[in-house]
Amino acid sequence: MAYAQTPSPEVAPHLAAAKEAAGSDLGAYLSLCQSADPNFKPTPPDLAALMKMPAPPPGKAFDNLYFVGSKWVSSWAITTSGGIILIDAMDNDDEAKRIVEGGLKTLGLDPAEIKTIIITHGHGDHYGGANYFVQKYGSRVVASDVDWSLMEGTLEFDSPLWGRPPKRDVSVKDGAKVTLGDTTIDILVTPGHTMGTISPLFDVWQGSQKHRALLWGGTAFNFGHNLERLQAYIDSTARTLKIAKQQGVDVFISNHDHYDGAVEKLAAKAAGGPNPFVLGEATVQRALTVMNECAQATLASWKS
Template identity: 60%
Template sequence: MPFFKPRARPPLRAEAVGEEAFRAGRRQLLALGCACCAAMALAPNPAAAQSPLVQQHLAAARAAAGDDLRAYLRLGEVAAPTPGLRSASPAELRAMATPPPGRAFDNLAFVGSRWVTAWAITTSDGIILVDAMDNDADAERIPDAGMRQLGLDPAQIRTLVVSHGHGDHYGGAGHFVRRYGSRVVCSEADWTMMETGLEFDRPDWGRPPRRDLAVRDGDMIRLGDTALEVMITPGHTMGTVTLLFDVRQGGRTHRAMMWGGTAFNFGARADRIPRLQGYIDATARAREIAARQNVEVFLSNHNVYDEAVEKLGRMRPGAANPFVIGAAATQRALTVMHECARATMAAWSA
């Protein structure tokens, strides 16, 4: 079973999501369709985009992105679009064929789609799965089947970490709970959100899982020889879970950060300013932590940002692992996110 340390808390509860909470959630922003890429759907304000402060932050983001991290500049589209950077729509991404699963490292496998990612972390005592796709059918068809293709047994999934409380990440949790008895981990804040009022909903998303294991900032999720350090990075949701852990390839170990929720998906909300400020603060803090821990691998749960599918396609025996971008590039990626958030704040405040 997963072990959480160091915070003490009251006994865990298992509560069903009520019908009224379900109906309330469905009413909220259903037309957006996509919780995680809603930032791309919000049209920039042409006048605000020309603000010197907006342009200053976008210039800083573009400088940090260089040629290798341009995918993260999609975040700046809320303030002003980046020339030549096109974003596929959520519908287009969902329609694409499922990419083959692949091992990014000896103990980390990509088992997701073009639209949303699931990551399998193998340990000496079973598997930790991060995120569960849109619904039970997708969970069985994509990560479950993908693990089998890689020689992994989905019945060994002891822990399912839900990075945040949006249905494209929790929707398939029921498949793993019912079939394999997996324990579900989410942040305290997002358990509460999923129980009391969903921020987004879609008719093709599965229902939120029942409350199981809750984590807070600084907790450790342990399974066998593996420990995942929990960072709560507010913004995308108030309880977005970002993970720090070691990945291994051959005899080498690298520190990885898996960012739990990237887009500014709260543009129409009344609390958008404090939400965005939370994101700004979280990316600044994450840069400091990544520098201290020498993070060389920066991952997302959406391929549109970390380009995991493309990196898997570039992997060659004996060659450098494209997922190891280095400590300096990790700092640059977080800087792009931070500066795009500050540009958006300047645009919204103009």
């Protein structure tokens, strides 16, 4: 991390803690600490350029978890005895058809089996393709009650490149369970990125080995100078640290490849050896600690 000035005594301990937790392998999450630099000016993403990047091949992370996303934004498919649960639906109908539907077919899965779509939060790169599946396959859409209201009202972000928000369907709150066939997703609402962000918890399998997975539903501090939202993020990561430890979470994935390196891990997995998606409980704890400490550093910077 490079800063234009020496961090204040209030900020420095959090930056140090984040850097220590990041080690040599979690630098992507450490990038959140840039927001603690008073001179940092975030650059809005160039959606058109990001969406033009060639989509990586779809891949199998676990026996019941598949990646069907782009290099820019991820979509994950969980297979169950009752059909497929899709987590996030890409930017628009074209990507839903070409990347998600096409990817499932490439993997030998039937897109018509998409029964449930969980939208992690109310930004268009995650809900934009949902209507494609609703209209073609009758998929049900799950989102938090808070973010359904966000999608129905004034959107935080919008772009003509994104599909329109789906109509309110299944509304969930923190602690809810979404079940399809033999699989149950635990709904953890983690306010911050949006105030209704969902971070799903679920089991993944590799042969007879069961692992506990957490998909962090919204990572970046892209809400401007909003103290309430940043404090919510701090509280969410602190709470999730405890929950992840209690549940033995050893798989930590994202809905953006920039953070979890899913595309690279899929290539490594295909080459053989240990599954790179199994980080281990200690590394999951470190990832959440980096996010929490970067948020605390940013809050201290804003207040100083």
